[in-house]
Amino acid sequence: MLLQSIKLTQFKNYSATQLQFGERTILFTGNNGAGKTNLLDAIYMLSLGKSRYIPRDSKLIIHGEDFFRIEGKYQHLSATDLVVIKYPKGGKKEILLNAKKRERISDHVGAIPLVMIGPRDIQLFFEGSADRRKFIDAGICQYDKAYLHHLITYNRLLLQRNSYLKSIKSTGLNEALLSSYDQQLLEPAEFIKKVREQFIQDFSLLFMEAYKSISGDREAVSCDYRSQLLTYDFATALIEARQKDMILQRTTVGIHKDDIIFKMNGQVLKQFGSEGQMKSFLISLKLAMKEKIKAETGKTPILLIDDIFAKLDADRVRNLLTYIHHYDDTQIFITDTDADRVSSILKDSSITHEVYYIDENSPRLIHENNSNR
Amino acid sequence: MGYSSKLIERTVEEFSQLPSIGKKSAFRLVLHLISQPQDKVKEFTDAINHMKANLKTCAECYNLSDEAVCSICKNLSRQRTTICVVESVRDVIAIEETDHYNGLYHVLGGVISPLEGIGADDIKIQELIDRISAQGVTEVIMALSPTIEGDTTIFYISKLLQGKAINITTLSRGVAFGSELVYTDELTLGRSILARVPYGQNHDK
Ligand SMILES: [Zn+2]
Numbered sequence: 001m002l003l004q005s006i007k008l009t010q011f012k013n014y015s016a017t018q019l020q021f022g023e024r025t026i027l028f029t030g031n032n033g034a035g036k037t038n039l040l041d042a043i044y045m046l047s048l049g050k051s052r053y054i055p056r057d058s059k060l061i062i063h064g065e066d067f068f069r070i071e072g073k074y075q076h077l078s079a080t081d082l083v084v085i086k087y088p089k090g091g092k093k094e095i096l097l098n099a100k101k102r103e104r105i106s107d108h109v110g111a112i113p114l115v116m117i118g119p120r121d122i123q124l125f126f127e128g129s130a131d132r133r134k135f136i137d138a139g140i141c142q143y144d145k146a147y148l149h150h151l152i153t154y155n156r157l158l159l160q161r162n163s164y165l166k167s168i169k170s171t172g173l174n175e176a177l178l179s180s181y182d183q184q185l186l187e188p189a190e191f192i193k194k195v196r197e198q199f200i201q202d203f204s205l206l207f208m209e210a211y212k213s214i215s216g217d218r219e220a221v222s223c224d225y226r227s228q229l230l231t232y233d234f235a236t237a238l239i240e241a242r243q244k245d246m247i248l249q250r251t252t253v254g255i256h257k258d259d260i261i262f263k264m265n266g267q268v269l270k271q272f273g274s275e276g277q278m279k280s281f282l283i284s285l286k287l288a289m290k291e292k293i294k295a296e297t298g299k300t301p302i303l304l305i306d307d308i309f310a311k312l313d314a315d316r317v318r319n320l321l322t323y324i325h326h327y328d329d330t331q332i333f334i335t336d337t338d339a340d341r342v343s344s345i346l347k348d349s350s351i352t353h354e355v356y357y358i359d360e361n362s363p364r365l366i367h368e369n370n371s372n373r
Numbered sequence: 374m375g376y377s378s379k380l381i382e383r384t385v386e387e388f389s390q391l392p393s394i395g396k397k398s399a400f401r402l403v404l405h406l407i408s409q410p411q412d413k414v415k416e417f418t419d420a421i422n423h424m425k426a427n428l429k430t431c432a433e434c435y436n437l438s439d440e441a442v443c444s445i446c447k448n449l450s451r452q453r454t455t456i457c458v459v460e461s462v463r464d465v466i467a468i469e470e471t472d473h474y475n476g477l478y479h480v481l482g483g484v485i486s487p488l489e490g491i492g493a494d495d496i497k498i499q500e501l502i503d504r505i506s507a508q509g510v511t512e513v514i515m516a517l518s519p520t521i522e523g524d525t526t527i528f529y530i531s532k533l534l535q536g537k538a539i540n541i542t543t544l545s546r547g548v549a550f551g552s553e554l555v556y557t558d559e560l561t562l563g564r565s566i567l568a569r570v571p572y573g574q575n576h577d578k
């Protein structure tokens with residue numbers, strides 16, 4: 001996918017801004033707070049239907065106004081796609097693809113595949129397993145609608161089952177109802193487990209390849225799928241955990257406990273990796289995800305890189321950018337406060353690109369063509 | 374809006390609390406009432422008061438009714454061995470309008486949703502089970518919303534009916550029903566009632 005132009009109306013700090021993109025590598029630079037990340041967030045939203053950073057849509061409207069609108073024009077092979085997102089304050093968010101309204105926001109996910117790398121992603125290695133599940137789910141959902149559907153079903157059933165567990169104390173146990181929830185959970189859980197298991201198998205190979213290319217390091221890296229359901233029959237596990245679930249008033253077994261273990265040279269990454277190694281690891285995970293989505297959809301995802309080059313040595317940055325540029329037709333949007341850092345690497349590596357300087361006072365964009373000649 | 378009269382203002386206020394009536398429509402309705410003779414207006418308010426004071430819930434199917442048992446349940450030409458299970462009275466009306474159904478109904482009054490504080494005992498499920506046993510029902514049609522909560526309710530009821538010689542069927546999927554039943558056009562809804570499928574064969578979405 002190539003984003004050819006974007007138009008923002010009353011979105012974050014942009015009252016009315018239009019940008020045209022002619023290259024595959026685009027750099028947004030400017031001081032902190034100037035609005036670089038807001039541009040990436042708009043591009044993110046056009047693909048995933050929601051902001052990466054701000055969960056409440058009303059907070060995305062420029063102060064004092066009553067709606068925002070984002071429009072993106074894409075090119076894929078010879079076809080063009082127009083995506084519009086509108087949100088009137090107090091109303092319902094709407095997504096339109098080629099002027100046709102999406103019934104649900106989730107229907108849009110996957111139409112314009114996208115992968116983003118941001119500074120907070122490093123938490124993938126430290127936080128609880130929820131972040132790691134979210135990482136793989138966010139990828140799979142962009143190409144597998146059945147998976148997305150089963151995931152929504154599973155999560156809703158889980159929420160209802162947990163609510164029911166809480167109510168048992170006052171109403172008493174209704175065995176038939178609790179086992180109704182148990183049995184309804186089986187099918188989506190089994191589906192999700194199978195897809196995740198297969199996903200990690202395919203993904204691991206793409207991941208090892210990406211890591212080798214961008215780190216230049218010789219560490220052996222891997223990621224393993226962990227699920228209670230790999231060793232236990234879920235139906236039996238639910239029955240065995242029933243007493244415990246009733247005491248804790250939540251469901252203690254299931255695919256919502258799945259995890260992915262990242263390893264480097266056989267050791268769990270968070271205990272042994274340096275910051276540089278971790279960033280390379282993270283970037284490789286995201287590039288592998290991009291490859292996987294591309295393989296599944298036939299569309300090359302857009303890649304957003306938000307402010308992650310600080311503290312990453314120039315060699316790794318160069319490896320990454322040249323790898324992406326020469327490997328395939330991915331369009332990358334990069335933000336960096338240091339205009340020279342990325343720019344000079346791009347020039348040295350003969351990568352044609354565009355630089356947009358975003359002014360702090362008025363978020364107007366100064367276009368500077370830096371194509372190499 | 375600035376009204377010249379507090380009396381009008383108060384009436385407009387009452388009307389605008391009705392669903393899908395805004396202030397403007399409320400004002401229009403009130404103006405219309407003002408132009409009517411006093412006894413016409415009295416007929417109007419009497420009808421509302423009389424209805425509210427005398428309306429009952431059918432003791433058998435929980436549909437709304439003028440008497441202890443509703444006209445559908447009392448109608449002897451209706452097939453008494455088939456019960457169509459719905460969430461609300463609105464669904465009964467929608468299905469009745471199709472002219473394609475000649476059995477009885479059972480209005481649950483909702484679906485099971487612990488998240489919203491609705492347990493199995495908060496809706497008329499036990500009443501349904503008792504009725505099925507007492508009346509020799511052979512087919513139960515589940516016409517509930519195609520939501521997780523609708524599915525759970527169907528799953529739970531069919532669990533309670535396990536081992537009994539009862540045919541459980543659902544409306545064919547792909548047709549909106551349950552909470553969306555009223556918005557489905559009569560023809561599609563009618564067809565989906567005729568083309569109902571045994572429960573369990575309709576699981577893949
Ligand atoms: Zn009745």
